[in-house]
Amino acid sequence: MSTHTLSVLVENSPGVLARVAGLFSRRAYNIDSLAVGPTENPDISRMTIVINVESHSLDQVIRQLDKLVNVIHIAELKLTDSVQAELLLVKISATSKNRFDVDAVLDTYGAAIVDEDADSMTIEATGDAAKISDLLNALERFGIRELAQSGLVAIERGSGSLADRTLSTQSIPTADSGQADYQN
Amino acid sequence: MSKKMSGASSLVQSLESAGVDVMFGIPGGAILPAYDPIFDSSIRHILVRHEQGAGHAATGYAQVTGRVGVCIATSGPGATNLVTPLADAAMDSVPLVAITGQVPSAAIGTDAFQEADIRGITMPFTKHNYLITDPNDIPRAIAEAFYIAGTGRPGPVLVDIAKDALQKETDFVWPKGLSLPGYHPQLEPENQAIKDAAALIAQSAKPVFYVGGGVIKANASKELMQLAELVGAPVVTTLMALGSFPDSHPQHFGMPGMHGTVGAVTALQKADLLITLGARFDDRVTGKLSTFAVNAKVIHADIDPAEIGKNRFADVPVVGDLKHTISALIPAIKAEFAKGRADLAPWLASMNKLRATYPLGYDAPKDGSLSPQYVIERISALTGPEAIYVAGVGQHQMWAAQFVKYENPRTWLNSGGLGTMGYAVPAAMGAKVGAPDATVWAIDGDGCFQMTNQELVTCALNNIPIKVAIINNESLGMVRQWQTLFYEGRYSNTNLESKRVPDFVKLADAMGCVGLTCDRPEDVDAIIKKANSINDQPVVVDFRVFRDAMVWPMVAAGTSNDDIKIAREMAPDWDSQEL
C-alpha cells in the first residue's frame, strides 16, 4: 500500500469531475481525497488527488486518467519537492476557563480561533496531514464536537508552473469533408 | 464564412462538413428539429426499426470502411437504446459518433418527459461525450467528435444536443482548427523502443507474433506481412484480428484463446518472446493470467499507452500507430539480423508438428443431422474470402471464427469485447451499406437472431440485400454447452424451441426477405448457391442443425491455457511433443 499525490490539470468544462470520479470508481482505484478548485487560468482547474495504490500500479492510474480528453496534464507531487496542505475546521468544547490551555496548543500549531461562544470555539488550521492529525490529538482533551476537513492541495516548490510547461496553444487543422484526415 | 441558420441546420451542415455520407437513426420529439434539414441533406439517412440497430449498423459500416460510423436518436428511450452499441463500440475500439436529442435546456434536470442523462450514462464507455445547450457550440462539438472518434485508439463519441439549441438561430462556422489540449495521440514510436524491440527479436529463439485488432484499425496488414516474413515466427491472430494476416499463410497458426487452436494457444504458452501488436491481453486470450506464457518476454506495441502493462508487464513498451511502428521495426530488425540472430529452426519444427497434429476439426453428428461447422465451412468455401462475414455471439460465432477462411482485413465483424447478442443482423446491414459491392453473410444464432432481426425490414425497404444464415440449434447453444460441461447437463432456460416457433421462413417472408430452410447435409451447397444468387432482396436461411455440437478446443474460463482440451476430457498428448 502506498499513497501518492497527483496534481491534475483539467479543462474547466462541465462533467469533468464526474468523469474523473467515475473513472476511479469503475476501475476500482482508491481515492483518499480529492480537492478541486480554480487555477490562475480561468479555463483550467486543478484537482489534487491523493490515491492509495494497492493492486494497481501508479503508472496505470496515470495512463487511464490521461486518456480522459479533458485531462490536460498529470504530475506526481512528491513530499520532498512540493508544498502540501489541507484545511481543518474543528469545533471544540471550551470555555473561558481553559482558554489559556487552548491558546497554548494553538500557538504551537499556528492555528486560530475563528468563532466562539459560551461553551465552544471553532478553530481553523492548515498544514500537512501529519500536522493536522497531531493538532487533533492535542485538542482531543477539550472534547471535539464536530470537524470538517478539506482534501489535500499541493503545489510544486520553486518558480516553475505546471501549466506553463504543459499547455500548448497548438491547434489541430480540420478539413472540409475531412473524414479521410481523421483516419490514421 | 458564416451563415445564419437554425442550430438544426448547423448540425446537418456540420455533419456534411465532417464528410458523413450515411447515418442510421430514428426521429422523435427532442431530435425532431434536426430531421427537417436532414430531409434536404445530401447525407443518406437510413430509418432503422430500433436504435440498437442504428448503433450496430454504424459499427458495421465503420468496421468495413475504416470511417467514422454515425447514428442518431431522440432523447430518453431513443438515447438509452444506443447504450448497448456504444458500449460494444468502446470495447472493440470502433469509431462512432452518436447524435442524440435532449430535452430543452430549461427542462434539463427536472425529470421532463423523455429526459435521460445520456451524457452521464455513457461516460464510462464513450471516448468522450458532449452536452450542447448553445447552438453556437454545435460545429465545434461535431468537428471534435469526429476527430476524437477516428484518431488514436478509435472509439465512440456521443453528442447530446438540447432541443432549444437545435431550434435557435445561430451562425454556422466550421472551425478552422481544433484546440484539444488534453488529447494528443502519439503516432510515432520512440526510436529507443524500436531498437530495444529489434534487439529482443534478434535474440529470441521462440518468438510469436500475437496480433490483435489494432493491426486492422491501423490498416497495417501489408506491413505486418513484411514483418512476419522477415522474422519467420508463427503468427496468431485474435478474434478481433482475423483477416489481418491470411489464414492460408504458412506462418499462420490461427486464433488463440478460449476456443483457439492448439497450435496458437501453445505457441503463446511456450514462446520466449511475444511480439504483441495491437492486442490487449484479454482474459479470453490469456486464460489464467499468472500461468500465461510464463517464460516469455513481452514487446507490447499499441497506440493506447494505458493498455501497456494493464494486464501483463511489458519488457519493451512501444507506443504508437501500428503502421508507423511496424514500418520502423522492419529496418531496425534487418540491422540487428545483419549482426546475427538466434536459430528458430527447432522452435518452428516443433510448432509446425504440433499444428499438424491438432488441426481444427469436428465430428459429423452420428444421427445424420446437419453439422453447424459443416454449414459454416461451406458458406465460406462457396462465397470466398472477398465476402464479409458478420457473427452474433455464441457457438456459431466461434465456429465462424474457426471455419471461415479469412484472407483480408475488414472481412470479419463480430462483437469481441462486449459479446453482444443481436450484433449480427444490424452490423451486417451497416457493413453492406459501407461495402455495397461485397457479399455480406451474417452468421447468426437462433437466439441472437431473435434479438434484432427487425432490421431485416430496414434492409428489405432500403435495398440492402444481406444474407443471414441462422445456425438454428434451437437453443442458447453456448450457454447450453457450459451447462453440459459445468452444470451436469441441467439445461435451465436454454431451450428456445426455435425449430417449432418462430417459423423463420415465414418470418423472413413477412419482412420482405427470401426465406429458405435446410436440414440435410446433401442440400447445403445448393441452398448456399441459391442464397448467393439472390442479390435484389435480403435472404434468410434457417439451417436446422444438430443440437449437441460443441465448440472445441476449449480452455475453461479461469483455468490455465496449459489445460486446453481438444474434446470433452481430452487434452493434447503433450508427451509425444517436444516443446
Ligand SMILES: Cc1ncc(C[n+]2csc(CCOP(=O)(O)OP(=O)(O)O)c2C)c(N)n1
Ligand atoms: C445480450 C446478451 N445476453 C446474453 C448473453 C449471454 N449469452 C452468450 S452466448 C448466448 C447464447 C447465444 O445463443 P444463440 O444465438 O442461439 O447462439 P449459439 O450459441 O446457439 O450458436 C447467451 C445467452 C449475451 N452474450 N448477450
